Amino acid sequence: MAAPTTRVSGRLAWPVIALAGLGLALLVLPLAGLVVRAPWAELPELLARRSVLEALVLSFGTALASTAVCLVLGVPLAAVLARAADWPTVPRRLLRAAVTVPLVLPPVVGGIALLLLLGRRGLIGSVLDDWFGVTVPFSTGAVVLAQVFVALPFLVFAVEGALRSTDRRTELAAATLGASRWQVFRFVTLPLVAPGVAAGAVLCFSRALGEFGATITFAGSLPGVTRTLPIASYLAMQSDPDEAIALALLLLAVSIGVLLGLRDRWLPGVRG
Amino acid sequence: MPRRVVAIALAALLGGTVTACASPSDGGSPDGSPSAAAGSTTTAAAGATTVTVFAAASLTEAFDELATRFEQEHPTADIVINYGGSAALARQVVEGAPADVFASAAEEPMRTLVDAGLAASPVVFATNTLQLVVPAGNPADVAGLDDLGRPELTVALCDESVPCGAASAELLERQSVTAVPDTLESDVRAVLTKVSLGEVDAGLVYRTDVLAAGDAVEGIEVTGAAFVVNRYPIAVLTDAAAAQFATDFVEFIAGAEGRAVMAEAGFGAP
Numbered sequence: 001m002a003a004p005t006t007r008v009s010g011r012l013a014w015p016v017i018a019l020a021g022l023g024l025a026l027l028v029l030p031l032a033g034l035v036v037r038a039p040w041a042e043l044p045e046l047l048a049r050r051s052v053l054e055a056l057v058l059s060f061g062t063a064l065a066s067t068a069v070c071l072v073l074g075v076p077l078a079a080v081l082a083r084a085a086d087w088p089t090v091p092r093r094l095l096r097a098a099v100t101v102p103l104v105l106p107p108v109v110g111g112i113a114l115l116l117l118l119g120r121r122g123l124i125g126s127v128l129d130d131w132f133g134v135t136v137p138f139s140t141g142a143v144v145l146a147q148v149f150v151a152l153p154f155l156v157f158a159v160e161g162a163l164r165s166t167d168r169r170t171e172l173a174a175a176t177l178g179a180s181r182w183q184v185f186r187f188v189t190l191p192l193v194a195p196g197v198a199a200g201a202v203l204c205f206s207r208a209l210g211e212f213g214a215t216i217t218f219a220g221s222l223p224g225v226t227r228t229l230p231i232a233s234y235l236a237m238q239s240d241p242d243e244a245i246a247l248a249l250l251l252l253a254v255s256i257g258v259l260l261g262l263r264d265r266w267l268p269g270v271r272g
Numbered sequence: 273m274p275r276r277v278v279a280i281a282l283a284a285l286l287g288g289t290v291t292a293c294a295s296p297s298d299g300g301s302p303d304g305s306p307s308a309a310a311g312s313t314t315t316a317a318a319g320a321t322t323v324t325v326f327a328a329a330s331l332t333e334a335f336d337e338l339a340t341r342f343e344q345e346h347p348t349a350d351i352v353i354n355y356g357g358s359a360a361l362a363r364q365v366v367e368g369a370p371a372d373v374f375a376s377a378a379e380e381p382m383r384t385l386v387d388a389g390l391a392a393s394p395v396v397f398a399t400n401t402l403q404l405v406v407p408a409g410n411p412a413d414v415a416g417l418d419d420l421g422r423p424e425l426t427v428a429l430c431d432e433s434v435p436c437g438a439a440s441a442e443l444l445e446r447q448s449v450t451a452v453p454d455t456l457e458s459d460v461r462a463v464l465t466k467v468s469l470g471e472v473d474a475g476l477v478y479r480t481d482v483l484a485a486g487d488a489v490e491g492i493e494v495t496g497a498a499f500v501v502n503r504y505p506i507a508v509l510t511d512a513a514a515a516q517f518a519t520d521f522v523e524f525i526a527g528a529e530g531r532a533v534m535a536e537a538g539f540g541a542p
Contacts (some may be wrong), residue, residue: 121470137471138426138454220455220466221431227456235458238359239433270427 031252038249039064039242046246054224055232056250062228066147070155070204075197078153078159079185085164099149103153110149111217118145118218136179143217143226147208154207155200161197163189206258320350323517326361327353328377328435328504329461330400330477333484334537335375341533342524349517357434357459365390365509372518375506375525377460377478378435382505394505397526399540401501402436402443403479405467405493412473417444417494420451420474428463428475431456435502436452436463440476443500464489478502480538503542 010022021165046052081099084092102110114248118125128134136142152246164187174188175181189197190197219226221235229251279324327335332355339351354361354371357440362381365371366388374391376382377400385391406414412425420427430437444451454472457463463475468488482491506525508518524530533542 091472115469115471119469120472135426216458220428221457222453222455225454235431235433238363238458241363 005214012149016216018040034245034248034252038245042242043246043249046150046243047250049243051223051232051236052243052247052250055227055229055247058140058143058227059209059229062143062147063205066144066151066208067155067200067205069144069148070152070208072202073148073198074152074200074204075157075159075190078156078163078200079189081156081160082163093233099153099156099201102149103157107146107150107211107213107215109213111146111214111219114142114146114149114214114218119141137218138220138222138226140219140225143211143215146214146218147211150211150214151204151207155197159193161237162199166192202258206255209254281520316489320348321514321517322350322352323372323514323521325373325375325521326365326369326371327352327355327373327375328358328361329355329459330377330436330481331355331375331504332461334480334534334539337537338525338530341529342521345524346517346520349514349521350510351521353472355461359434360458370513372512372514373506373508373511373521375504376435377504378438379505380438381435382507385509389510391507391509394507395522395526396503396505396542397530399501399542400478400480400504400538401497401540402439402476402494403482403497404474404494405464405477405482405485405489406474406492407467407470408488408490409474410490410523411470414474414492416492417447417449417496420444420453420476421449423452425452425473426471427451427453428455428457428466428472429453430463430476431458432462434459436460436476436478439500439502443476443494443496446499447496473509481506483538501540504539 047176073221078097081095084095115137116122118128120126120129120135120137125136128136136145170192171184171188174184179187210230212234215226215228216231216234221227221231223232227235229247233244233247233251236247283505325335325339335353335355339353343349343351356364358376358378358381361371361374362376362384365374365385365495374382374385376394379394379396382391382394386394404414404417406412414425419425420429429440430439432438436459436508437531455466457466460477460481463472464477464485466472466483467475467477468485476494479497481493482489506522508515508522512518525534535541
């Protein structure tokens with residue numbers, strides 16, 4: 001097991017560096033192009049447009065709401081998933097697959113599925129419509145649902161990862177000292193995984209903010225009600241590219257802002 | 273249909289390398305002949321020349337039929353059609369999408385391409401008018417344009433940035449109706465789908481879309497619709513790779529057989 005002397009310097013082979021550079025260029029250059037081609041002079045006017053402000057407010061509101069829903073539903077789901085390690089193989093794998101599918105599914109498929117489930121003629125939607133007169137599609141609530149569908153797995157896996165790396169003995173100790181199951185979860189487990197929860201929430205918010213396919217399919221596109229920033233940007237591209245670029249810049253700025261604002265506190269992944 | 277999707281993806285990949293960068297600064301040839309320098313995109317495996325057509329969503333059924341007929345008459349031609357909102361398609365062409373022919377649902381998107389020097393001498397080959405469309409059985413008892421203003425109804429319209437939306441806005445204004453839409457879709461087929469799924473009570477689409485959707489929907493003639501006519505232009509693009517077949521296809525569409533198929537689909541004569 002003698003260490004190869006050529007690697008003492010720790011340098012990577014040049015093909016690795018070259019390919020890494022190419023990969024980095026692929027990630028960075030399109031965004032640089034966006035910044036370069038942006039109509040900077042007209043930007044204040046473009047961003048002050050009513051259509052832009054409406055989309056901005058709607059996007060932030062729905063992304064915050066769906067992050068809240070994801071936290072309420074996702075943390076318990078992550079707790080179950082983390083414990084599922086002790087389960088028999090089949091149910092454990094089924095549970096994991098169910099949480100993973102939305103992660104790998106094209107969002108537009110999620111939108112179609114939601115429409116077929118919750119639409120007026122859908123399995124659940126028809127009951128809601130007949131009994132309560134509630135129609136879900138084409139509402140701001142539908143936007144939140146679509147966002148939750150695509151963003152929930154991000155939160156679940158972030159929290160589950162944190163849960164798995166915690167020391168179960170701390171919880172056992174608390175239980176031995178007389179804490180109820182709820183008290184253990186609330187006062188021992190949750191504080192231990194808080195960084196994971198926060199990281200998951202940030203990922204969840206970013207994903208919800210960028211949601212497009214499921215939203216336009218399930219919730220439609222109406223200014224102020226369901227037309228979020230990505231949809232507004234897509235539509236503007238057909239008639240007013242400058243506005244589309246302005247909206248895209250706005251989304252880019254928000255995404256970078258979210259990452260920068262939280263990097264030191266909670267997101268180990270982006271701490272330089 | 274899946275075969276076409278694959279073919280479009282392939283065309284995008286192959287065409288992207290074959291078609292040189294578009295030069296929008298060039299004013300375009302006034303006689304309408306595509307640039308002579310452009311060669312043909314030949315797919316070696318199939319031995320056929322791919323002709324990429326960007327067409328308005330409302331042309332789907334008619335152009336599928338016409339493409340099949342054209343391919344029968346020209347066995348070495350492979351027509352690949354990318355359907356979408358006319359405005360979005362025009363924008364894709366401006367951004368360098370490799371297309372040979374553009375067929376628009378209105379004159380405005382075509383004008384964008386002509387102004388950019390990317391298309392020359394468009395020919396109007398069909399016309400279309402709007403109709404109210406409701407799910408089969410008309411569950412919300414929609415009778416006319418005024419019903420689009422009933423707030424309790426779920427209404428889908430096209431966004432004003434696409435031809436059917438511009439026409440809808442014109443029609444509504446002409447008839448002094450203030451619609452209360454629940455969603456503004458980015459192409460006419462998205463409106464039609466939401467009506468045929470029964471998710472919305474009413475929408476405004478082209479009369480040809482109502483015919484294309486068959487039994488899933490019902491069309492209702494609207495007062496004033498005859499005065500808001502969409503004119504469909506078609507043109508060979510200046511940078512067409514398969515210029516000869518593209519020209520033949522445009523002539524075929526505008527010719528007798530094309531007219532017959534278009535009329536069958538419910539389009540009006542130009």
